[in-house]
Amino acid sequence: MKKPHRQSRMMGLLSLFVFLFLSGCTPQPAETSAQSLTVATSISPIADLIRQVGGDKVNVINLVPTGLDPHDFEPKPDDIRKVAQSSIFFANGAGEELYLDKLVQNAANPHLQTVVLSNGLNILDKTAGNPGNPHLWLDVKNAEHYVETIRDSLIKVSPADSAYFQANADKYLNQLDELDQWIKVTIGEIPPEARQIIVFHEAWPYYANRYGLTILRSLVHSGEAEPEPKDYAELIQLIKQKNVRALFGEAGFNPKLVQQLAEDTGVKYVGNLYDDTLGNTPNSNSYLAMMRTNTQAIVTALK
Numbered sequence: 001m002k003k004p005h006r007q008s009r010m011m012g013l014l015s016l017f018v019f020l021f022l023s024g025c026t027p028q029p030a031e032t033s034a035q036s037l038t039v040a041t042s043i044s045p046i047a048d049l050i051r052q053v054g055g056d057k058v059n060v061i062n063l064v065p066t067g068l069d070p071h072d073f074e075p076k077p078d079d080i081r082k083v084a085q086s087s088i089f090f091a092n093g094a095g096e097e098l099y100l101d102k103l104v105q106n107a108a109n110p111h112l113q114t115v116v117l118s119n120g121l122n123i124l125d126k127t128a129g130n131p132g133n134p135h136l137w138l139d140v141k142n143a144e145h146y147v148e149t150i151r152d153s154l155i156k157v158s159p160a161d162s163a164y165f166q167a168n169a170d171k172y173l174n175q176l177d178e179l180d181q182w183i184k185v186t187i188g189e190i191p192p193e194a195r196q197i198i199v200f201h202e203a204w205p206y207y208a209n210r211y212g213l214t215i216l217r218s219l220v221h222s223g224e225a226e227p228e229p230k231d232y233a234e235l236i237q238l239i240k241q242k243n244v245r246a247l248f249g250e251a252g253f254n255p256k257l258v259q260q261l262a263e264d265t266g267v268k269y270v271g272n273l274y275d276d277t278l279g280n281t282p283n284s285n286s287y288l289a290m291m292r293t294n295t296q297a298i299v300t301a302l303k
């Protein structure tokens with residue numbers, strides 16, 4: 001979760017200028033024919049939501065590679081080139097894409113629309129100086145709102161395919177409704193006194209609020225590497241006091257700290273909840289799969 005230092009940023013800008021110079025600096029106009037409609041987004045869970053609605057009529061570019069921490073991501077010249085060829089950039093917003101303004105500016109495509117999927121939803125921890133907690137998609141109801149916005153945005157860019165996008169979205173929204181119900185019922189299998197989790201980073205309040213879990217602590221906040229030693233001692237005490245049954249690592253983030261904490265407290269370590277990134281297995285390579293896997297992992301560990 002380190003901040004990129006100034007020099008690498010300068011190098012990035014320099015290579016961008018070289019690239020634009022060599023390529024003649026002419027972004028392509030947005031495509032209007034559906035088959036070649038290209039859109040871009042930041043993270044893989046959102047890329048999947050777009051694919052479910054866009055089907056084979058939309059080419060989706062996913063900037064942050066699967067399995068990586070998006071909070072650390074800086075677009076490279078190749079990413080900027082891809083965004084420059086897109087009709088829409090679907091951003092999560094709420095600070096998930098701190099590079100967004102610069103990216104859109106550098107893409108220099110007057111036809112590019114930016115759609116911020118969290119707009120209109122209740123963003124937690126948002127204050128004057130803080131964009132808030134970006135992980136809204138972990139509440140399935142919020143993901144449904146994302147899907148509706150994606151559907152409406154694609155229809156606007158490609159009205160000829162309106163019926164196709166509408167049908168895909170309807171079908172997928174039904175699956176999301178089923179998922180939401182299933183998570184509620186499944187979390188309900190955990191004894192009420194055990195419905196408490198400690199997670200690695202602060203991705204989980206939307207999920208916890210919707211499905212009835214308490215987050216005792218997120219070990220790190222964005223921008224922090226790890227807790228101070230005195231916080232670590234306090235954590236150990238908290239885990240013992242609250243009789244915490246399991247600690248969870250997260251895909252895309254270094255598991256060392258959580259593993260160490262599990263070892264020091266004798267609590268079970270459960271690897272890889274999926275939040276900011278999908279995985280590469282059938283159990284994690286789609287939004288539906290990742291949400292089921294997360295829920296199963298949590299319930300199995302706490303039941």
Ligand SMILES: [Zn+2]
Nearest residue numbers: 135201203276
């Ligand atoms: Zn995150």
